[in-house]
Amino acid sequence: MSIEIKTATLEPVRNTFAHIERRFGDKPATRYQEATYDVASATNFHYRPLWQPDKLLQDASRTQLVMADWYAFRDPRQFYYGTYVQARAKMQEVAESNYAFFEKRNLARLLSDEQNAALIRFLVPLRHVEHTANLNNMYGTGLGMGTALTQAMLYDGMDRLGIAQYLSRIGLILDGNSGEALAQAKQHWMDDAVWQGMRALCEELMVTEDWFELLLAQDIVVDTLVYELVYKQWDAQLADNGAQDVAMLTEFMQDWWKDNQRWGDSVLKTAAAESADNTALMEQWISNWRGKAAEALAPLASEMLGEQALESAMAVLDKRLNKAGLFK
Amino acid sequence: MSTESKSGSSRSKVYIALQDNDESRYIIEAIEQDNPEATIIHMPAMVRVEAEGKLVVNRETVEEVMGRDWDIQELHLNLITLGGNVDEDDDCLTLEWNS
């Protein structure tokens, strides 16, 4: 089969979809743009949900935050499904070889009994915190507004499931696949006094109704403090005490946090820049959750790291908020 | 199309369909070896394998046919559809109707 194609006649009729053209002009669009903007249904919903009859299926009033356009929340990473899974596949490949190396060389044997116990007490129970983060992000995915934001919450939620599973694997490495370390870690989570503040906080997050408030509480406030304390400060302490190999097992979490902050920062900036009302509302929410999170983490932070640890993590959070235009 | 055989008393059919590509050819060869009763139906861009009652994909057989390590979950890369109750473990994927 051979067809004479005159290039002149193959000029496209249009460059992209009409809704993309209205936003970005008449030019070829990126895959992120076509996969994201105005994809969600916006009007003429047929039935009110039986589970929330006072709302529409898609309803902006499920949060108090007000945006003229929910698509203002552009993801700086420009993740749509394809770019998201490919980015994570690269990270998991590194993690897989790290875990394989750690297990093959049995590096767990180099940990002292004390360090081993500390990992089970402080690190492995975090899988329940990650599970909470998974649910809180799914909450916003299901009820939130605009694909730009909801897809990023879904990616965050699934990342947290992945991290919970990595943390569980650390437990299995420590107990030789018996599941004992996981059971012990769960015991700590349920009964150990250092964890009860965090557990109460997680349970409170899961009954919080405003999805944007929840996004700020979980993905900004709690995560900044937890990741700063555990994957930065505690990581440094482990390294100083000869347990630096553990970092091979938590590299995924560290890389993920770096990536995730880019998105989180842009969410904060965009929402705060929208209006003074939003800024005030966000500051009120954040102050409230900042106080609760500090109280919840205090016993854990001082037991893991000492008295100054929480204060310096709080400073990191405050700096981050400031940079986004909050509490100025 | 030659799939309209509604046999009255026999067991219900389970089936699996794979994309028609090189990797699938090895998998189908392995399925044929382990399920001599199965019928292979070639359709545009896909291959459908069906059998009465039960169909098994064995990791070991696929590995032998391919000459490399093969994870049972790799099946999902080429899978199009299936019918029957699924049981998946490290060594095999089984499709079965209980009736």
Added chain:
Amino acid sequence: MAKKLNIKDKYRLLTRDLDWEFSYQDRSKAFPYEAFEGIKITDWSKWEDPFRLTMDAYWKYQAEKEKKLYAIFDAFQQNNGHLNVSDPRYVNALKLFLTGVSPLEYQAYQGFAHVGRQFGGVGARVACQMQSLDELRHVQTQIHAISHYNKYFDGLQEYSHMHDRVWYLSVPKSFFNDARAAGPFEYMIAIGFSFEYVLTNLLFVPFMSGAAHNGDMATVTFGFSAQSDEARHMTLGLEVIKFLLEQHEDNVPIVQKWIDKWFWRGTRLLTIVAMMMDYMLPNKVMSWQEAWEVYFEEAGGALFKDLARYGITMPKYADIIEKEKEHISHQAWWTFYTHGHAAGFHTWIPTDEELDWLSEKYPNTFDKYYRPRWELAKKLEAKGERFYTSGLPMLCQTCQIPMLFTEMDNPGEISYRDHVHDGERYHFCSDGCHDIFVDEPEKYVQSWLPVHQIFQGNCGGPDVENILSDYYRMNLGADNLDMKGSPDEKRWKQWKGVA
């Protein structure tokens, strides 16, 4: 050395034990929607994970699929793959797909995210979350596959705007709105089981084989790549129903009622697919009737035989559905042909060859009821009097399809049913749709019926032309009307160098 864990134990340890008993809050406030439907769950731990895919494996395998898929999209675009389709009429099937089906994938993404948050059992939640992510994949890869066609053909550019407004698109939209507005367990029976397990096979497998037969590489590739996720979804759907039926005997009648409702809803929705297969694919793969027999009667029959041990029976009206397979595609395409000025894609009279194919595939019905209409349409067209109907159709209150279906014992007579609720009379296309309404009238009186909305002045106007161009944003003269004489056809001839 540590002992080796098998996949089941490993998955259980990594995932299933993440949840805990609450001490500080009322757990039912964190999972508030589990009780109101009357479903009794006594023990979530009895949930069997259908596939034990951890996130790391998910990322790995899905990234591999995406890499392959986007390599093909790139090649397709760079090589003007749209020139390889069998016939420009084919692209109209894609128009219907992008405006009518892809937005449903989006609703599935939202729906599974919602239940993936709300179920109290961690195994079920995680499976639903992964499906949510897959569904997002499907809508996005469909947009990317069809993006290239949008550059060269009309009718695709406003797919999202049209989905929320256009009369026939309220059929698929309301179907999914209905499921999402239901409780989490009904959603799973509606979408996870009825739709995914039985009906999507009818949507994807024959349609994608059709794309392959019509030279549409981009669509075949996304279709089959999406189907590779579908196998997981089907298994989840089957696990859900078995789990509910095993949890408590009181669940059986509730589940049966949902099966009856959603199979009827689903078969009505698939009318569009029937029409695509029989009329819109220039190179045919199989008839709708044949597809129905393989994927519903044979596969679905085996499924219901398997479920009989729980006391579940074939969906209500299965006998009517069986008769309808010889009629619905013809009744639907005729309706679109005669309303072709108000459709966002082109319509046409089948070629003589195609009419012969239909006669052969539908020996009991086509020559008797449907061929004579097309022969008449041909005569009118030859005289330059291509026929368009001027009225707006009456819609069924439940499925929202125009009253186009006939009685099955008298295929010459349109089927009408009605019911008075709160002093108001509502109209239906069938006993199936009537019964669904009567069971939940408060829900279905809310239907956003496009024709009612037009008459109430909610869609602009006053003329149909204004509504089509302003409210629907159809590019009149380009998106609508007959394939013959359309800009699509003209461009195609130019590209191919034919007069």
